[in-house]
Amino acid sequence: MTQSLFILTGSGVSAESGLGTFRDTDGLWAKFDWRELATPEAFASKPEQVHAFYNARRAGLKKASPNAAHLALADLERAWLARGGEFLLVTQNVDDLHEQAGSERVVHMHGELKKMRCELCGEVHEAFDEITMDLPCLNCREAGGLRPHIVWFGEMPMEMDLIYDQLEACDLFVAIGTSGTVYPAAGFSQVAKQAGARCLEINLEETDTSPLFDEARKGLASQAVPAWVADMVG
Template sequence: MSGHLVILTGAGVSAESGLGTFRDTDGIWSKFDWRELATPEAFAAKPHEVHAFYNARRKNLVTARPNAAHQALAELEAAWIARGGEFLLVTQNVDNLHETAGSERLVHMHGELSRMRCTNCHATGEAPKELSSLDTCSACGSTGTLRPHIVWFGEMPLQMELIYSQLESCNLFVSIGTSGTVYPAAGFSQVARDAGARCIEINLEETDMSPVFHEHRLGKASEAVPAFVRETLAQS
């Protein structure tokens, strides 16, 4: 096994662990107004409501456990690197299930629910179970400036320079459990393909970006991802 592998994961990977998706027809944004909860303007106007929403999401993580897809990807990472390959897992998910399963070479492009960030000094740190506008930043001493370390609507995803450099040099790109409708992640497959990578899509159903991929695998992430990993490891 060798080469440079980049994997993108979306909400479909964590859905089977009991975490609600955001954009599906019955997802979180079908029940809540993102304009009131997931923008810098909402946080400035109603910080207590925003904190309450994300505190509830954080609470859900306490009982969530990695499923077979998370575990298989951690196994693939370890084996791929041990055999001399380059590896990066880019996730759109804000949960910590990839880390819990053992993934290490990981980028959270949309932030992390378990972390917080100061709007004054931009320091980040582990978030308490209950984050509030009364909390004080330990780095700069400001009160009311701590927010969830989440990329909100209108904000730029994190570590994009690193992600694009990896996409432009990989020879295998795998997209798992993502709708392919949200940019910039929706364009990752085209960037990888233009760079000469083989592109594989694993999802419950085909997406708007499916024509870009060389190969499609339909099915639940907990079944399709371990099967893909087994085949990939067997080819080495």
């Protein structure tokens, strides 16, 4: 049995929970200008507009629940660890649906919607429902420094040293519901492949990186992921 498992999830995993994808024709960046909402420059020039966007997304997340894909991946983690394997789930999603489903070994490379960070002191806290520029930091008590704990365009994704260490050590790399267009995540399959891992893609359709994978399973995440997990855990 494969011992080290690395799973990458993207917005396709959470789409069936009612959370919008980003790069589809009807995704968030087709409806909103990311330059005005998801860059450090946008936050510097129009912080209240940026906060309003993420406050609304945080409110939307309250209405969402894990779907069958999230639940299956949590089951897989428990079964895999019980058998002595290594397991890491890296997600491009900023929602906490993996955690709600019971996953524990999760890395949010693009940040977390339910957290906020103070740019004045650097502390990260659970986010208020509504963040505004006049709210004080829970640590330094200064106002004006709170921002969403989100990786914006032009910023470095989080936990990259850990991610690359695990990619180079994994035996099986699985990409689920990702577009294959956003780097550095789009390059993870190549790193894993070069390190000798077997690579599986689970997605609705082919992506730019599909040719790199040894196996592909097509379908909705809520159907394809539980079926694959059932095969894995017997």
